[in-house]
Amino acid sequence: MSTRKLRHTVVVISRDDALALDAADPIAHFRDRFHIPDPAVVYLDGNSLGMPPKRTLERLTEVYQHDWATGLIRSWEHWVDLPQRVGDQLAPLIGASPGEVVLHDNTTLCVYQAVHAALGLNDANANANATGTGNGSRPVIAISADDFPTDRYVVDGIAAATGRTVRHGFDRLDDVAVVVRSVIDYRTAELVDVAAETARAHAAGAVVVWDLSHAVGAIDIDLRACGVQLAVGCSYKYLNGGPGAPAWSYVASELHAVVRQPIWGWFATERQFEMGATFEPRPDIARMLLGTPSILALTAAEVGIALSAEAGMPAIHAKGTALTTLAIDLCDQYGLATPTPRDPARRGNHVAVQHPNAKAIVRELAARDVIFDFREPNIVRAGCSPLTTRFVDVFDGLSAVARLAAG
Ligand SMILES: Cc1ncc(COP(=O)(O)O)c(C=O)c1O
Numbered sequence: 001m002s003t004r005k006l007r008h009t010v011v012v013i014s015r016d017d018a019l020a021l022d023a024a025d026p027i028a029h030f031r032d033r034f035h036i037p038d039p040a041v042v043y044l045d046g047n048s049l050g051m052p053p054k055r056t057l058e059r060l061t062e063v064y065q066h067d068w069a070t071g072l073i074r075s076w077e078h079w080v081d082l083p084q085r086v087g088d089q090l091a092p093l094i095g096a097s098p099g100e101v102v103l104h105d106n107t108t109l110c111v112y113q114a115v116h117a118a119l120g121l122n123d124a125n126a127n128a129n130a131t132g133t134g135n136g137s138r139p140v141i142a143i144s145a146d147d148f149p150t151d152r153y154v155v156d157g158i159a160a161a162t163g164r165t166v167r168h169g170f171d172r173l174d175d176v177a178v179v180v181r182s183v184i185d186y187r188t189a190e191l192v193d194v195a196a197e198t199a200r201a202h203a204a205g206a207v208v209v210w211d212l213s214h215a216v217g218a219i220d221i222d223l224r225a226c227g228v229q230l231a232v233g234c235s236y237k238y239l240n241g242g243p244g245a246p247a248w249s250y251v252a253s254e255l256h257a258v259v260r261q262p263i264w265g266w267f268a269t270e271r272q273f274e275m276g277a278t279f280e281p282r283p284d285i286a287r288m289l290l291g292t293p294s295i296l297a298l299t300a301a302e303v304g305i306a307l308s309a310e311a312g313m314p315a316i317h318a319k320g321t322a323l324t325t326l327a328i329d330l331c332d333q334y335g336l337a338t339p340t341p342r343d344p345a346r347r348g349n350h351v352a353v354q355h356p357n358a359k360a361i362v363r364e365l366a367a368r369d370v371i372f373d374f375r376e377p378n379i380v381r382a383g384c385s386p387l388t389t390r391f392v393d394v395f396d397g398l399s400a401v402a403r404l405a406a407g
Pocket of ligand 1: 182
C-alpha cells in the first residue's frame with residue numbers, strides 16, 4: 001500500500017484500507033495468543049514492552065506449582081541450564097547456532113561484559129599482530145553520540161576505568177579497540193548495514209559489539225552471515241518476554257575458548273558445584289553467566305521467544321515492513337514529519353514522528369488509551385510489533401497524532 005498520486009487524483013488511505021490489510025494478514029491470528037483486556041486500546045509501544053502471551057501465565061503457574069512448590073530444590077536439576085536452553089531457542093531468530101546464545105541479567109550488564117570481552121580480544125589481536133599499537137592496547141572506544149543512553153554510559157564508565165577515550169562516530173577506526181553499535185537506532189529506526197560495518201571495523205583492527213535490542217524479534221537478521229562476533233539484546237520488547245525479562249549474550253562459537261568477561265561468578269565456572277578455590281571459565285557460552293538465574297523470568301521469556309519462533313522471522317519481518325510502510329504513508333498523508341528511512345531495507349519496526357509538542361501529544365493520547373512512546377527531544381515513536389499490532393492500530397494511532405498535531 002502507498003499513497004499514490006495518479007495524475008491529479010490523490011489516493012487517500014482510509015480506515016477500511018487498514019482493516020483490509022488486517023483481513024489479509026497471514027499472521028494476524030497470533031494476536032489471539034496474547035492477553036488483551038481491552039481490544040479498543042491502541043498499543044503502539046510493543047517496542048518498549050511487548051504484550052503478555054496468554055501461555056505465559058499458564059507456564060508460570062505450572063512452574064510455580066510443579067517445579068517450585070512440589071519439586072522444591074530438586075528442580076534445580078533441570079533449572080540449572082535453563083539460560084542456555086532458552087538461548088538455544090532464541091539462536092535461530094538471530095542467525096546464531098545452538099550454543100552461541102545465553103539469557104541472563106539485563107542488557108546493561110551484557111553490554112558491560114561484552115565491551116570488556118571485546119577489549120580483551122582486541123588486546124590479544126594487537127599483541128599477535130604488528131598493526132597493533134605496540135603495547136597491545138588501542139586507546140579508543142567508539143560509539144554513536146545518539147546511541148541508547150545505557151550503552152553510552154557503560155562505554156564512558158569502561159573508558160574511565162581503563163584509561164581509554166570515547167569517540168563519537170565511526171569514520172576513523174585505525175586507533176579504535178572496540179566499536180559499540182545498535183543495529184537499529186532507538187529513535188529514528190535507521191537500520192545499520194551490519195555485515196558491511198562489521199567487515200569495515202574488522203579490517204581496521206577493531207572488535208565490534210552489536211546491540212540488537214530493537215532488532216531481535218523484529219527483523220530477520222543472520223549474525224553468523226554478517227560475521228558478528230559479539231552481540232547483546234533484550235527480550236522484553238518484540239520477544240514479549242515480560243517486564244524486566246532477561247537479556248542475552250551472543251558470542252560466536254570460535255571465540256568461546258578465548259573470550260574473557262570481567263565478572264567471575266560461580267555459574268560461569270567449570271565444575272561449579274565442587275566449590276573450587278579458583279575461577280576457571282567454562283569452555284562454552286556459559287562463561288558469560290554470573291550468578292543464580294531468575295527461573296520465573298526465564299520461563300516467561302521462553303514463552304515469548306517460542307511465539308516468535310513459531311511465526312518465523314521472515315513472516316514477522318515482512319509484516320513489520322508492511323506496518324511501518326503504512327505508518328510512513330500516513331505521515332505523508334497527514335503532513336507529519338518523520339526521520340525514519342523510507343527504504344524498508346534501511347529501517348526497523350518503528351516509525352518516528354517529529355513534532356514540537358511530541359511530549360504533550362503522547363501524554364494526551366495515553367490518557368485516551370492510544371499508547372505511543374515519547375523520545376527526546378521531539379519524537380512520537382510508533383512501535384509496530386508484528387505479532388500484536390494491527391494495521392488498524394497504525395491507522396487509528398497516526399490519525400489521532402495528526403489531529404492533535406494540527407492543534
Ligand atoms: C538499544 C538499547 N540498549 C539497552 C536498552 C536497555 O537496557 P536494559 O535492558 O539494561 O534496561 C534499551 C532499552 O530500550 C535499548 O533500546
